[in-house]
Amino acid sequence: MTTDGWAERVEAALLAALLDPPAAEGEPVTLTDRLSSRLSPMNGSGLIERPVTWVALAGFMGTGKSRIGWELSRALALHFVDTDKLITRVVGKSIPEVFAQEGESYFRACEAEVVRRVTRLDHAVVSLGGGTFIHEANRRTLLERGPVVVLWASPETVYQRTRHSDRPLLQSADPLSRIRTLMDEREEHYRQGTIHVHSDGRPAEEIVEEVTQRLWDWADADAALGAEASPEHGRLGERAAD
Numbered sequence: 001m002t003t004d005g006w007a008e009r010v011e012a013a014l015l016a017a018l019l020d021p022p023a024a025e026g027e028p029v030t031l032t033d034r035l036s037s038r039l040s041p042m043n044g045s046g047l048i049e050r051p052v053t054w055v056a057l058a059g060f061m062g063t064g065k066s067r068i069g070w071e072l073s074r075a076l077a078l079h080f081v082d083t084d085k086l087i088t089r090v091v092g093k094s095i096p097e098v099f100a101q102e103g104e105s106y107f108r109a110c111e112a113e114v115v116r117r118v119t120r121l122d123h124a125v126v127s128l129g130g131g132t133f134i135h136e137a138n139r140r141t142l143l144e145r146g147p148v149v150v151l152w153a154s155p156e157t158v159y160q161r162t163r164h165s166d167r168p169l170l171q172s173a174d175p176l177s178r179i180r181t182l183m184d185e186r187e188e189h190y191r192q193g194t195i196h197v198h199s200d201g202r203p204a205e206e207i208v209e210e211v212t213q214r215l216w217d218w219a220d221a222d223a224a225l226g227a228e229a230s231p232e233h234g235r236l237g238e239r240a241a242d
């Protein structure tokens with residue numbers, strides 16, 4: 001198994017996924033430049049105040065990472081990256097095809113590379129796959145980069161939300177038992193996230209609202225901690241406004 005050339009392909013896919021239309025002649029072409037140039041028109045009417053300019057969403061399958069991540073990115077006027085979609089784009093196969101034809105370990109290697117790349121982005125909401133945060137190196141890289149919001153749901157909710165999908169790890173004669181077992185195994189890892197939000201029986205807008213509020217609380221606490229360490233750090237100008 002090899003992921004040679006992956007860094008370049010992931011970079012190209014990130015650019016393609018985030019940039020529409022493609023760069024015109026004379027426009028900045030690095031990812032960071034393009035991200036800031038794409039966001040700048042929104043600054044015309046004043047500052048955009050956000051709690052953060054980067055956040056990742058983790059949690060079990062079906063907790064709503066992809067959907068809530070997308071809606072959160074709209075609410076915060078940030079770009080959106082779903083790591084599974086990125087892998088699908090780079091490999092040219094669906095996630096079930098990657099698992100069936102290349103194997104899970106290949107998929108995990110792709111995931112690790114994608115984590116390294118998306119943690120170098122700014123102005124982005126990143127929705128992870130359900131297994132991404134389970135691997136220690138990914139977890140460390142993500143938590144060093146910024147807050148990781150973990151979404152939670154009961155096994156029954158997960159089952160209802162995933163029963164008509166083709167998630168490879170849930171192809172079982174008894175998917176509910178499989179969900180329970182896998183969730184038990186993974187729980188201790190998910191607990192290491194920064195912020196925890198329940199998604200059972202709640203509409204997406206309510207979840208996005210709670211996530212946003214909790215990110216503000218986190219950012220304020222972080223700024224207060226920084227101010228204690230160094231009085232310069234906590235000033236308003238240091239917050240994630242642009």
Ligand SMILES: Nc1ncnc2c1ncn2[C@@H]1O[C@H](COP(=O)(O)OP(=O)(O)O)[C@@H](O)[C@H]1O
Pocket residue numbers: 059060061062063064065066067068130161162199201202203204207
């Ligand atoms: N809060 C919610 N209430 C109802 N359905 C939801 C909610 N969040 C997500 N869903 C639906 O559940 C399914 C799985 O959500 P998804 O975002 O793909 O989860 P994940 O990325 O965590 O696996 C999708 O059909 C999605 O629209």
Ligand SMILES: O=C(O)C1=C[C@@H](OP(=O)(O)O)[C@@H](O)[C@H](O)C1
Pocket residue numbers: 059060061062065066084095128129130131132167168169
């Ligand atoms: O939990 C997992 O290991 C997986 C979760 C999936 O993503 P979602 O959590 O978005 O369904 C996808 O990455 C892959 O099927 C493996």
Ligand SMILES: [Mg+2]
Pocket residue numbers: 065066067084127128129
């Ligand atoms: Mg998803």
